[in-house]
Amino acid sequence: MGETCRSNKRWQGIHACKDYIASYQDLHYRYGLQTAVNAAFWWDAPVDRRARQELELNLILKWRSPFNKENWERYMRPFG
Numbered sequence: 215m216g217e218t219c220r221s222n223k224r225w226q227g228i229h230a231c232k233d234y235i236a237s238y239q240d241l242h243y244r245y246g247l248q249t250a251v252n253a254a255f256w257w258d259a260p261v262d263r264r265a266r267q268e269l270e271l272n273l274i275l276k277w278r279s280p281f282n283k284e285n286w287e288r289y290m291r292p293f294g
Contacts, residue, residue, distance in 0.1 A: 234281060 235251050242249045260266045274282045280289040 231281065238280075 239249050239251065260269060271284070274284050278285050278288065280286070
């Protein structure tokens with residue numbers, strides 16, 4: 215997850231997450247495990263910044279994605 219005013223340009227340049235995702239997929243491929251990595255943008259996210267950030271944090275903690283730094287303690291940053 216992330217917050218940006220220009221999401222259409224966010225992924226065009228160099229982005230650390232690209233390497234992280236590549237490592238994740240490579241490791242799964244090595245062990246014959248299937249992966250599905252998706253990115254989504256929610257255009258109806260709350261306009262209020264604090265409400266939006268609170269929602270984001272709640273979703274990060276709910277889904278426990280290893281891609282979010284809030285969960286690195288849990289996963290020991292396995293794909294960094």
